[in-house]
Amino acid sequence: MNDEITSAELPAGISASDEVTVEELQLALRNHGMHLEGLRHDLTPPGMHYLLIHFDVPEADESTWSLSIGGLVRNPVELSMADLRSRSRVTLPITLECAGNGRARLSPRPISQPWLTEAIGTAAWTGTPLRPLLEEAGIEDEAVELVFAAADRGIQGEVEHDYERSLTIAEAMRDEVLLAYEMNGAPLPPQHGFPLRLLVPGWYGMASVKWLTRITAVQEPFEGFQQTVYRFRQEPDDAGEPVTRIHPRSLIIPPGIPDFLTRRRFVEPGRHLLRGRAWSGWAPIERVEVSTDGCGTWTDATLGESASQFAWAPFTFEWDASEPGAVELSCRATDADGNTQPLEQPWNYHGFANNVVQVIPVEVRAPAG
Amino acid sequence: MNDEITSAELPAGISASDEVTVEELQLALRNHGMHLEGLRHDLTPPGMHYLLIHFDVPEADESTWSLSIGGLVRNPVELSMADLRSRSRVTLPITLECAGNGRARLSPRPISQPWLTEAIGTAAWTGTPLRPLLEEAGIEDEAVELVFAAADRGIQGEVEHDYERSLTIAEAMRDEVLLAYEMNGAPLPPQHGFPLRLLVPGWYGMASVKWLTRITAVQEPFEGFQQTVYRFRQEPDDAGEPVTRIHPRSLIIPPGIPDFLTRRRFVEPGRHLLRGRAWSGWAPIERVEVSTDGCGTWTDATLGESASQFAWAPFTFEWDASEPGAVELSCRATDADGNTQPLEQPWNYHGFANNVVQVIPVEVRAPAG
Numbered sequence: 001m002n003d004e005i006t007s008a009e010l011p012a013g014i015s016a017s018d019e020v021t022v023e024e025l026q027l028a029l030r031n032h033g034m035h036l037e038g039l040r041h042d043l044t045p046p047g048m049h050y051l052l053i054h055f056d057v058p059e060a061d062e063s064t065w066s067l068s069i070g071g072l073v074r075n076p077v078e079l080s081m082a083d084l085r086s087r088s089r090v091t092l093p094i095t096l097e098c099a100g101n102g103r104a105r106l107s108p109r110p111i112s113q114p115w116l117t118e119a120i121g122t123a124a125w126t127g128t129p130l131r132p133l134l135e136e137a138g139i140e141d142e143a144v145e146l147v148f149a150a151a152d153r154g155i156q157g158e159v160e161h162d163y164e165r166s167l168t169i170a171e172a173m174r175d176e177v178l179l180a181y182e183m184n185g186a187p188l189p190p191q192h193g194f195p196l197r198l199l200v201p202g203w204y205g206m207a208s209v210k211w212l213t214r215i216t217a218v219q220e221p222f223e224g225f226q227q228t229v230y231r232f233r234q235e236p237d238d239a240g241e242p243v244t245r246i247h248p249r250s251l252i253i254p255p256g257i258p259d260f261l262t263r264r265r266f267v268e269p270g271r272h273l274l275r276g277r278a279w280s281g282w283a284p285i286e287r288v289e290v291s292t293d294g295c296g297t298w299t300d301a302t303l304g305e306s307a308s309q310f311a312w313a314p315f316t317f318e319w320d321a322s323e324p325g326a327v328e329l330s331c332r333a334t335d336a337d338g339n340t341q342p343l344e345q346p347w348n349y350h351g352f353a354n355n356v357v358q359v360i361p362v363e364v365r366a367p368a369g
Numbered sequence: 370m371n372d373e374i375t376s377a378e379l380p381a382g383i384s385a386s387d388e389v390t391v392e393e394l395q396l397a398l399r400n401h402g403m404h405l406e407g408l409r410h411d412l413t414p415p416g417m418h419y420l421l422i423h424f425d426v427p428e429a430d431e432s433t434w435s436l437s438i439g440g441l442v443r444n445p446v447e448l449s450m451a452d453l454r455s456r457s458r459v460t461l462p463i464t465l466e467c468a469g470n471g472r473a474r475l476s477p478r479p480i481s482q483p484w485l486t487e488a489i490g491t492a493a494w495t496g497t498p499l500r501p502l503l504e505e506a507g508i509e510d511e512a513v514e515l516v517f518a519a520a521d522r523g524i525q526g527e528v529e530h531d532y533e534r535s536l537t538i539a540e541a542m543r544d545e546v547l548l549a550y551e552m553n554g555a556p557l558p559p560q561h562g563f564p565l566r567l568l569v570p571g572w573y574g575m576a577s578v579k580w581l582t583r584i585t586a587v588q589e590p591f592e593g594f595q596q597t598v599y600r601f602r603q604e605p606d607d608a609g610e611p612v613t614r615i616h617p618r619s620l621i622i623p624p625g626i627p628d629f630l631t632r633r634r635f636v637e638p639g640r641h642l643l644r645g646r647a648w649s650g651w652a653p654i655e656r657v658e659v660s661t662d663g664c665g666t667w668t669d670a671t672l673g674e675s676a677s678q679f680a681w682a683p684f685t686f687e688w689d690a691s692e693p694g695a696v697e698l699s700c701r702a703t704d705a706d707g708n709t710q711p712l713e714q715p716w717n718y719h720g721f722a723n724n725v726v727q728v729i730p731v732e733v734r735a736p737a738g
Contacts, residue, residue, distance in 0.1 A: 017388060018390075018391060019386060019388035019389060019390055019391070020388060020389050020391075020394050021387075021388055022387060022388070022389075022473075023630055023631055023632075024394075025389050025393075025394070025397060025473065025483055025485070026485060026632050027630070027632075028394060028397040028398055029397055029401060029402040029483075029484070029485060029487055030401075030402065030404055030487070031401075032398060032399075032400075032401030032420075033398040033399065035399055035422070035425070035426050035560065037425045037426050037428075038426070038559070038560075040428060041559075045416075045558045045559055045560070046415070046416045046558075047414075047415045047416025047417070047418070047420075047558050047560060047561070048416070048558065048559065048560055049416070051401075051416075053404070054629050055626060055627055055629065056404070056406045056623075056626070056627060057404050057406050057407070059406075059409060104391075104394065111630070112630065114394055114398075115398070116394070116395060116398060118398055118399070153626050154626045154627045154628065154629055155626065155627070155628040155629065155635065156628070156629035156630070160626070160635075186555075189414045189415075189416050189417070190407070190410075190414055190417065191404060191407075191414070191416060191417055192416070254425075257424060257425070257522050257523045257524065257529070258424055258425055258523045258524070259523065259524040259525070260423050260424065260523055260524065260525035261392055261396070261480070261481065261525070262392055263392070263395050263396075266524065266529075
């Protein structure tokens with residue numbers, strides 16, 4: 001989009017204002033982000049993990065919850081939570097990010113959940129692998145996708161629907177796709193999908209359907225609202241490419257102390273160990289660079305080990321902050337496929353997959369005395 | 370304030386715009402509210418409980434954490450978490466609300482954390498009572514207040530400080546004031562004060578200092594920033610009265626299904642059981658009324674039992690939604706001292722203690738067929 005566009009020329013749902021509407025604020029107060037200081041934890045405490053709920057948190061009773069697997073399958077089945085818990089059990093640390101993370105930094109801004117940079121989190125999810133269940137159900141040859149339906153229902157895009165997303169059979173058959181019932185060793189919190197949710201490691205969060213009730217094998221690609229909206233478009237009616245895996249991203253824990261309102265940071269002069277995390281849904285993180293001069297020059301950070309193939313990797317960087325004054329800190333991750341983070345974010349109509357490098361303005365104080 | 374005030378006449382920190390600034394948005398994404406459907410839980414799941422963090426969540430190690438009790442005391446003491454855990458242990462369900470809840474509904478709007486109605490939550494807090502510790506420390510006669518200092522540090526009101534709040538000796542000596550180390554049976558989550566926080570039942574949340582490190586008996590009333598800012602003022606320099614206990618409030622779980630963006634509700638025609646919660650820090654809730662005609666007429670709801678003197682009370686109301694069309698649902702709580710909720714909120718400069726009745730616009734659908 002053109003930077004000098006005026007409000008009158010914008011399509012519906014796009015704002016050129018720097019301020020956010022009350023409707024966006026309502027969403028921001030429900031769908032909270034992770035405090036960036038939470039990056040110090042390998043596993044994000046549940047209440048700190050980002051959250052995006054399209055409709056309401058459904059009222060759920062584990063004792064009567066059931067998951068059906070049907071449609072184009074030879075052996076349709078209805079599973080209780082006890083059935084699912086009695087099956088093989090796997091725990092996998094997974095980093096999730098909302099596809100709309102960073103949306104509110106775009107200009108002009110798509111009107112929806114107004115994320116800045118905090119729609120992230122990593123948890124150890126425990127559940128049973130999906131693949132053996134699908135093999136037992138026996139997917140018919142003419143099926144091309146599986147549709148995952150949730151218990152949360154509402155209106156979006158002027159259509160009333162249960163939240164539903166699909167995966168191709170091949171994607172759903174990946175070994176690491178889970179039906180999860182625990183988060184960090186405790187039952188799922190209500191707002192994270194209690195009692196059962198899908199986990200699609202490597203993909204943006206919209207694929208990991210919470211409050212999962214039905215899996216249906218279908219013979220045509222699914223075209224429900226929540227499937228077709230998640231596409232990279234320049235105009236509302238573009239066909240666009242689907243949003244799938246998480247683009248590489250890295251974030252530093254903002255150093256020093258904040259100002260309450262502006263969140264501007266103040267740091268004592270001296271050497272500081274910057275810490276952060278980096279992740280990509282496409283391939284392992286191979287490199288993280290840090291800039292302390294507003295993206296002018298970059299230096300490699302020290303990269304640590306991820307807790308799993310699908311969890312963020314820690315990194316550290318020794319920062320010599322001996323010069324007082326204003327500094328901009330940034331970091332940039334590159335994965336093994338060569339995907340990296342842009343310095344300027346390409347625009348798309350719904351504001352998806354924003355992975356522009358983080359910029360933390362910091363004031364290094366003058367030495368005391 | 371006058372409704373027809375213009376921006377030019379407003380004091381600093383007050384906005385006449387309907388839209389919120391990026392600075393307010395940054396706070397809203399850190400300081401999340403409770404989903405109103407969470408009112409169905411007697412005890413709010415920890416990640417759903419509202420959260421207001423002035424600065425950053427401090428990095429805390431339980432094994433080295435210590436609490437000092439000093440100042441004007443005969444026996445200053447330094448307590449480890451093991452010391453505190455070995456003392457008498459109490460669990461108390463407590464409803465907390467942010468003093469700024471509802472701030473963003475004021476017009477003009479004080480610029481700070483922009484709450485709508487969701488800055489609430491109830492948890493079972495476990496810890497040791499404060500009073501015996503104070504008695505052992507032996508508060509000197511000339512002490513008038515205790516200052517509670519936290520590990521979170523930052524800048525607010527242009528002053529760098531640790532978050533600190535005081536209580537009079539009498540208030541701190543109330544039997545139910547706790548030093549808490551568990552929330553709903555688990556260690557405090559980092560963002561709720563791990564490993565130790567103060568709990569002042571009945572008061573707005575600012576009094577319940579998180580990440581508590583020091584208690585100091587002092588001979589003059591404390592005048593730190595976080596003490597003096599929490600006052601009911603009409604102008605920035607008014608003396609004002611201090612903000613203390615929670616004003617009565619009640620909230621209904623919004624019925625039906627929402628529209629994603631507007632959160633507007635749609636309900637099927639028929640009879641519905643409305644459910645909600647009511648609380649007051651001044652006295653037990655004695656009455657809750659519901660209006661289904663935009664606050665024109667009020668009918669008593671059925672009030673249930675609170676889990677404790679300091680926890681919200683549930684209520685229900687049979688709503689006959691047989692007439693299709695737009696409806697406004699409201700509720701109004703009254704406590705045993707006769708305190709009730711206003712239909713129009715009196716304005717104050719920082720936007721504290723907003724307890725105007727909730728209004729839920731709902732569309733009752735036409736019968737099918």
